[in-house]
Amino acid sequence: MSNLEVKFKDIKFKNPVIMASGTFGFGREYNEIYDIEKLGGISTKGLTINKKEGNDGIRIWETSSGIMNSVGLENPGIKGFIENDMKFLNDLDLVTIVNIGGATLQDYIDAVKLISKENVDIIELNISCPNVKAGGMAFGIEKESARKIVRIIRKTTSLPLVVKLSPNARNIVEIAKVCEEEGADGVSLVNTFKAMAIDINKRKNIFNNTYAGLSGPAIKPIALRMVHEVSKAVNIPIMAMGGITNYKDALEFIMAGATCIHVGTANFINPKIGLEIIKGIDEYMERENIKSLDEIRGII
Amino acid sequence: MSNLEVKFKDIKFKNPVIMASGTFGFGREYNEIYDIEKLGGISTKGLTINKKEGNDGIRIWETSSGIMNSVGLENPGIKGFIENDMKFLNDLDLVTIVNIGGATLQDYIDAVKLISKENVDIIELNISCPNVKAGGMAFGIEKESARKIVRIIRKTTSLPLVVKLSPNARNIVEIAKVCEEEGADGVSLVNTFKAMAIDINKRKNIFNNTYAGLSGPAIKPIALRMVHEVSKAVNIPIMAMGGITNYKDALEFIMAGATCIHVGTANFINPKIGLEIIKGIDEYMERENIKSLDEIRGII
């Protein structure tokens, strides 16, 4: 067994493999399938200050090698989460990242305040959800709106703060720089790509919201490029994601500069994918005689 | 046989199926495989004022459902094209679109001037090639540089002018609006997405240029969304492309607002794909009793 430990600022992960927000719930269901303490961490389903019912209509659609989702941040609200799931996560030996969304700046502030009282390892500020009408991604598209929200949230919490970036941003590198300037502890990227599908027989859009978020293997090459560009531009650590389905993908992102990686859509291909990726990285390190992932991080 | 004719401004296409720039050469090779006069049109390999050797190293890499290419605009130069291929294309009954690239504004001007003396149906101004170091995509990323080049090229030629847009633009909708404002006759989108791949065993980037252009089915859902957004924002006609591999994809783009469609990567899956798409659209129109594609264009 190689040493897969990574440090994201001061936070220690036993390995760099984290399950991505929205694809892993709060970990309970997958924990019935395997011991999720083997993971580096998990990022919760996006939480908002109040409970949300999410979007109507079709919520998932397959593409050639991806999926589009339009869940629309259905979630139990921060309170519901604290009551029902916080303890379950706190009892587990893994890094807990709480993903926070919102429609207004005030929503975000209230949510972050409330969650900051809990025993949480990292807040992941989701300013990149393409599936909600108000707020969400809107904050993460333009530099100035991103700056404003990160500045305020940075003052609101002393928890480690990671900002989740949108690939739909005008310029993702600039947004990452803004996050760094405003004191974020790291950035995570990418969220889903704004995408579309049409039913030619019904002559209608598939999704009630017309657009939905594309994830999965299809986006990997673009996500990797974005991670590489961002890693060359900022000094804060990066959590990388977008179509990672095996250890090779994970290592590509690490070589492009990521400190750890998130696995989303691939959980739906194989519920135990997290374990396989950890195993794959382990074997690669052994094979290549790599003592620490620091040796290969950002070498491209 | 349904009536598949479409009009792109004043230019009549016998059907909306055009072969995309860079994937179909100048038509000669495919013409040995089938009668390419059955197509609506072809867009030539991107031409520059002078002959170009293109990029060194690996030029193509496969992804889950796409390909990345880094050809780097290898081409015989406008003169070489005029000498060797112009007549071949002029003798064919199909709409000839000449795709023009360049490193500097002057390159573009010279190229457009030279080609404007020929019997060409449409100039496709490629300000979106991600595979050249200077120029190329750089012109198509920011609004102001796009405005400048389109304004000047508009004055340089009286041929119908279509501007090919980059999905890597800060805001593709705004760039499309700029093209309209500056008198372009239409826009074509999307060119390839800037993307990346890493060889984890060699610990090296696959492409000498680090980044390359992603095309194929992987990008379709994003391209479709972009075409839809652009079609809602401008009144000039759209040529749409990005991952079209069958008649259903083609119809999705038409329903999203495209006047005609380009087929690129799919030619590599099946060299006769153009004919199959035409047949599929024909049968769909018959089945659905559609007399003209105008009935379904932009209905979403």
Next chain:
Amino acid sequence: MAKIISNKYLGQDIHVMKIEGNFKGEMGQFYMVRSWDNYPVLSRPLSIHDIDDEGISFLYRVVGDGTKNFSKLEVNDEIKLEGPYGNGFPKVEGKVLLVGGGMGVAPLYLTAKRVSKLEDVEKLDVFMGFREKEMLKGEYEKYADNVHINVGGIITDDVDVDKYDYIFTCGPEIMMEKLVKMAKGKDTKVYVSIEKRMACGIGACLVCTCKTKDGNKKTCKDGPVFLGEDVFYE
């Protein structure tokens, strides 16, 4: 990874495939199944059709690329399945009717088998509707008191709700909704099995929402079986 024991075409685009192994499952539960690596991305939910000492069976109709892929499998080919998932039909007593429309008959075979063995069940009827032609009758007769089949018509027209304490139904929502309406205000309890597009299959991703009187439910985890009167049909 498991192995195909058999994969037979029954007509009307319907196939039945049997997979070797010691599989668990209750009536009305399902598995997430895939017989490919990369394409399509998602596994396909299939209800348990039968389980015996040799393995598990699925009855499926070819509708798209996933099920087409299943139909090409040959003996000894490999297939991956995760499950059993979902709640399944409740264990009940008294007079029971199973109503299946089209592929909705798939889970009703294991259901008939299991219900017929419940101690306090007095009567078990199975009604099935097919579009083109009768099938599977003999199979279901092994466990049901009475198997009625309707071809090309509307199966609900043949149902007398008052005769039963429980109706379990699976098929088009319009058919299931009809049965729920027919039972409204009566003592008959109707349980419906809902089909929604799924990704995780276990309750983590929230793409399979079923709207009910108690708010959003996860079809994969809280369902696929719901009390008919609780569901808002589409």
Next chain:
Amino acid sequence: MAKIISNKYLGQDIHVMKIEGNFKGEMGQFYMVRSWDNYPVLSRPLSIHDIDDEGISFLYRVVGDGTKNFSKLEVNDEIKLEGPYGNGFPKVEGKVLLVGGGMGVAPLYLTAKRVSKLEDVEKLDVFMGFREKEMLKGEYEKYADNVHINVGGIITDDVDVDKYDYIFTCGPEIMMEKLVKMAKGKDTKVYVSIEKRMACGIGACLVCTCKTKDGNKKTCKDGPVFLGEDVFYE
């Protein structure tokens, strides 16, 4: 769409597959082959190994997803192929040597067959290098005057360039480049068969560039066979 007649495993990850039909092709030409719909995106270039009255054969090594897919094909399965593409080896005279390294032996069978029938060929030798063990010797002996095999060593060490007027070679670039160097300044003409990643296979997309003394050449259309001294090796 064509049908598989046979698909045999020969060892060392090498398979030979035969496809039914009346196919054309010259020695050294190739086909773009695919036995799948969606994944991978591109077809795979395979040299013609043999052509006879029944069909066409390809000798291939499993290296990735595409060739793995080929290796799973069974008799009567369907496969798509486009071709023949490329220029192929020239028709020559005098004393000819074919040198294959690893999978580079694939095109040399048809080549041996055709060269042996050329009127003015006086002598035909075949030298093949394998990593682990000897194979295919008997096959090639049907057409060659002399078949020499080197296992685990360096096949070029065994070649005496002066003995031949023409050498046709296919295999690792380093091996082919060596032969070109060995023939430098001599009368022996070396023709090499170059492998580059391909997309269209017919000369339209420019992804398969081979750098030569005459500038960029399309490996798929101007090649895959080039005069060895013209090529810049990588």
